[in-house]
Amino acid sequence: MALIVQKYGGTSVGSIERIEAVADKVKSWRDKGHDVVVVVSAMSGETNRLVALAKAIQDTPVPRELDVLLSTGEQVSIALLSMALNKRRCPARSYTGHQVHIRTDNMHNKARILDIDNKRIRHDLDQGRVVVVAGFQGMDEEGNITTLGRGGSDTTAVALAAALKAEECQIYTDVDGVYTTDPRVVPEARRLERITFEEMLEMASLGSKVLQIRSVEFAGKYNVPLRVLSSFEEGEGTLISYEEEGMEEALISGIAFNRDEAKLTIVGVPDQPGVASKILSPIGKANIEVDMIIQNVGVDGTTDFTFTVHRNDYDKALSILEQIKQELGAREVSGDNKIVKISLVGVGMRSHAGIAGTMFEALANEGINIRMISTSEIKISVVVDEKYLELGVRALHSAFGLENKS
Amino acid sequence: MALIVQKYGGTSVGSIERIEAVADKVKSWRDKGHDVVVVVSAMSGETNRLVALAKAIQDTPVPRELDVLLSTGEQVSIALLSMALNKRRCPARSYTGHQVHIRTDNMHNKARILDIDNKRIRHDLDQGRVVVVAGFQGMDEEGNITTLGRGGSDTTAVALAAALKAEECQIYTDVDGVYTTDPRVVPEARRLERITFEEMLEMASLGSKVLQIRSVEFAGKYNVPLRVLSSFEEGEGTLISYEEEGMEEALISGIAFNRDEAKLTIVGVPDQPGVASKILSPIGKANIEVDMIIQNVGVDGTTDFTFTVHRNDYDKALSILEQIKQELGAREVSGDNKIVKISLVGVGMRSHAGIAGTMFEALANEGINIRMISTSEIKISVVVDEKYLELGVRALHSAFGLENKS
Structure with a gap:
């Protein structure tokens, strides 16, 4: 008997049949005696339909009004899911972000949650109801929607989950x-039972698109255990939490990769204070995000400066x-x-x-030349030629024994 | 310079083009210096689409959740219209019923408005904004949508208009x-410049589908002058208000008719107290609405009892x-x-x-036999054979000179 918050994305509620399946799943948790709060996204395709309506009027729609428009997508989903639950004699009530006072700042289209008044939700849970909340939306201090x-659900x-101190x-x-890595690249890739928030952040920001980075950060900040599961299959999924006593100490959790990289080097710049900023400021001003940055020790009063950007x-x-x-x-x-x-x-x-050492050796054994290296406390990244991606990932997956439960 | 409340129905906002046309119209009123509050319905077809989604889950969807679902229709319209206004450099803000506190009772799907907190609207009007409000929706005391x-907009x-003490x-x-009557039946039918609330109620309840009866009652109760106009053409429309000094005193304002009637007679019932209720109570319990009721003076201790119902x-x-x-x-x-x-x-x-007398004579001149008669203070209704409908309406229209401005 615990309080569980569940979130179902747009594909999971993409049709009436899917909504009925979600209702079955929610009810099965309720039947086990758990209190359940469900967050849903708009039915897949709905947000795009609404954006198209807005763009037919204005290329850049007024942000405040775009939010009024887009928030209807989730509102449709919560109503339909609540109906499907009630039909199963599972009492349920739906709420918009406005109704349960999900208070945000006033940055329309990309607002941040400030706090949630959970009185109403608590009351419904106490009455034995499932509470269905519209994801992705809130209201600012003045009551504007x-x-x-995207992905805000x-x-x-x-x-x-944080506001309600949910178990999960x-x-x-x-x-x-x-997964330990993308199964399309390494068929032996294995589902992880657990992973820490920090590892998940590295995996997510490196291109594993399972979860929104912001929600992982948020969960880590408020210490909310996150579990990723399939809407369509049974299974335990992967639990994302802080390291715990007795938690199996995996050496390596996974291998992430990113195909869309490009690297640039400026050779022989004067090795003086301020050079890095002279190079990177114009890049930032052009709205180009820089990923890895490497500067070697200078020789003869000059140095080389290398960084990576998105291929686009x-x-x-x-x-x-060239100008710099x-x-x-x-x-x-x-x-x-x-x-x-x-x-x-x-x-x-x-x-x-x-x-x-093990990493570099595994790559060398396959004849893969490493072009750049960058490390953090829980991550080692290397840049290699595009053609070596699959070979490299498979070599590392095997070298660290990730296909076996470690 | 006055405060005007305007309402545009589903057909008027049925497409992006139509919404743009409404924005032009609203702006033209704003440009004349008026404060404008606009109420819109869902785009035509949208409510039916949403109802179909709900019915795919439940034949009789939970009323509370149906309201959450249906209210999204108007929310889409207010956002799009506000965008179209802002695009025209006409500052505008949209509000759901929830946001401007249109407080209703808790009769989901057929709630009645209790009061409106107009602070927020006043504030926006003072800032020179057009305020766009979602029709058809409100919230109950607990904040439920x-x-x-239907027609609630x-x-x-x-x-x-009543809460804001609007001019119109x-x-x-x-x-x-x-119109004096349906122009499809009488091509000479004439648009009325003015009509009283009471007359409009009789016209509406008798089958002229221009306005919802409830809104006319409401307007009469709070003495809000109502004007019916075309979204698509220029013109003064028809003003519905109370009789005023100097208002042209038309003998007859119009001729209403109803095709979907059927009459039933029970002959030779004992002429005793309580008979009418013994006949009508079972009819009422079967959810059949009775319109005209006529009972003649009894002869020989029995009487005949006639009433009309919807043909269905x-x-x-x-x-x-037969049972009775x-x-x-x-x-x-x-x-x-x-x-x-x-x-x-x-x-x-x-x-x-x-x-x-004039009425009966006009009908008699055309050989039309009157089957039932019923009168009220401002109305005389007759029941005739279906085949005489057009002939009868035209005869009366001409007999009372309605084709000429009276």
């Missing part, structure tokens, strides 16, 4: 958990660097947009030496 | 006003009467479902004798 931006679920926040999606930004970044080259009197600008990044992620790294 | 039932508009409540529709209820009513015949020991039950009702409406009747 706000939305949290995950954040709604985590915020509710379950995110139902179309995959059955978090490669040409723009290159032409900016003139200004700084650098020797050369070079780049490569046929590279990928592969990262080992694991909190076990903290206490185990030799991980990097 | 309610809807007013008219009521929202009237209630807002304009109902934009697909006809350009209230004819068979059901007939079989109930046994119980009361009546002589006979007869009926006719090929009849229509024609009504003369006009406050002028009050002070003018001879109207009935």
